[in-house]
Amino acid sequence: MNAKILGTGSYLPEQLLTNADLEKRIETTDAWIVERTGIRQRHVASAEQFTSDLAVVAGQRAIEAAGVAAQDIELIIVATTTPDRVFPSTACLVQSKLSITNGCPAMDVQAVCSGFIYALSTANAFIRSGQVKTALVIGAETLTRITDYSDRGNCMLWGDGAGAVVLGVTQTEPGIISTHLHADGRYEDMLYVEGGGTCGLGQTPYMRMQGNSVFKMAVNTLDAIVDETLVANGLTKSDIDWLVPHQANKRIIDATAKKLDMPSDRVILTVGEQGNTSAASIPLALDTGIRDGRIQRGELLLMEAFGGGFTWGSALVRY
Ligand code: UT7
Numbered sequence: 087m088n089a090k091i092l093g094t095g096s097y098l099p100e101q102l103l104t105n106a107d108l109e110k111r112i113e114t115t116d117a118w119i120v121e122r123t124g125i126r127q128r129h130v131a132s133a134e135q136f137t138s139d140l141a142v143v144a145g146q147r148a149i150e151a152a153g154v155a156a157q158d159i160e161l162i163i164v165a166t167t168t169p170d171r172v173f174p175s176t177a178c179l180v181q182s183k184l185s186i187t188n189g190c191p192a193m194d195v196q197a198v199c200s201g202f203i204y205a206l207s208t209a210n211a212f213i214r215s216g217q218v219k220t221a222l223v224i225g226a227e228t229l230t231r232i233t234d235y236s237d238r239g240n241c242m243l244w245g246d247g248a249g250a251v252v253l254g255v256t257q258t259e260p261g262i263i264s265t266h267l268h269a270d271g272r273y274e275d276m277l278y279v280e281g282g283g284t285c286g287l288g289q290t291p292y293m294r295m296q297g298n299s300v301f302k303m304a305v306n307t308l309d310a311i312v313d314e315t316l317v318a319n320g321l322t323k324s325d326i327d328w329l330v331p332h333q334a335n336k337r338i339i340d341a342t343a344k345k346l347d348m349p350s351d352r353v354i355l356t357v358g359e360q361g362n363t364s365a366a367s368i369p370l371a372l373d374t375g376i377r378d379g380r381i382q383r384g385e386l387l388l389m390e391a392f393g394g395g396f397t398w399g400s401a402l403v404r405y
Pocket of ligand 1: 113114115118119122123199238239240242296297298299300301304333334335338362364392393394
């Protein structure tokens with residue numbers, strides 16, 4: 087029994103924060119941001135919108151694209167590092183807002199920028215083991231709420247948004263072929279959120295990052311996970327049709343594409359318009375590539391991510 091992507095959906099809040107807007111707030115330039123990150127703008131949730139609200143719209147669109155009824159969803163997993171509350175989980179809030187009353191399990195996965203890969207892998211395991219037949223997997227973030235706009239070292243990176251997939255069961259198609267998950271918890275100091283947890287009570291809720299060190303770790307680690315994924319499946323680089331990467335920084339994506347000998351027109355790139363949306367970025371990119379007709383049924387997709395923790399991972403999927 088394999089898990090297959092039945093449908094995808096995504097949502098981006100309307101409000102935009104452009105590089106020109108940031109030029110007014112911090113000492114930076116549009117040229118520097120574009121050259122160092124590839125980012126031109128990001129979407130920002132309104133004061134009334136929380137992560138669950140973004141997740142619900144993406145989820146609804148994925149359910150519609152999958153052609154299933156909301157009540158047929160048997161598992162909800164939300165990957166997020168910006169939950170509405172410490173608890174209940176954002177997944178439980180999403181279940182309620184989608185009026186899913188069948189009692190299906192709902193939980194959050196916290197693996198920062200690798201969260202969607204972790205969540206996809208978890209849902210895949212539930213389906214392969216026969217525990218559920220249909221799963222809703224969402225990556226959703228409101229990172230601008232934990233961004234310190236006086237810290238020019240990273241505030242230009244982050245954006246808000248949500249992406250979702252509905253997984254179903256298949257006995258004839260490969261679907262999700264393999265997932266590869268890793269973590270190394272020794273690097274807390276390089277990328278973390280100051281307040282918000284029990285050790286940061288009373289502190290500001292902002293992200294702190296040693297950007298240049300994280301950048302180097304990301305490039306090297308993603309290089310290795312690409313090799314691991316190809317070797318595990320007996321594939322060569324030319325077998326991959328599309329790279330659907332986490333959108334941290336265009337230069338990191340370019341390095342992974344180069345490693346795969348992939349021309350830029352086989353890479354789904356959204357970072358320029360969306361910034362880094364952490365756990366939401368891969369399903370947002372996936373939905374973009376599917377809805378604009380680039381990604382076709384039967385093609386082989388490589389998704390990969392690296393983020394806080396550190397965590398990293400990949401998923402090889404026959405769409
Ligand atoms: O999502 C997963 C985790 N996150 C990532 O993977 C992000 C990884 N890191 C990055 O994307 C990059 O490190 C950044 C985009 C954050 C920074 O780019 P960088 O090329 O690593 O720049 P840097 O931190 O080494 O700084 C280079 C220079 C410095 O000036 P000096 O010391 O050379 O005079 C900085 O002060 O650029 C300066 N700088 C800026 N200048 C204009 C740093 N931030 C800015 C800014 N505008 N916003």
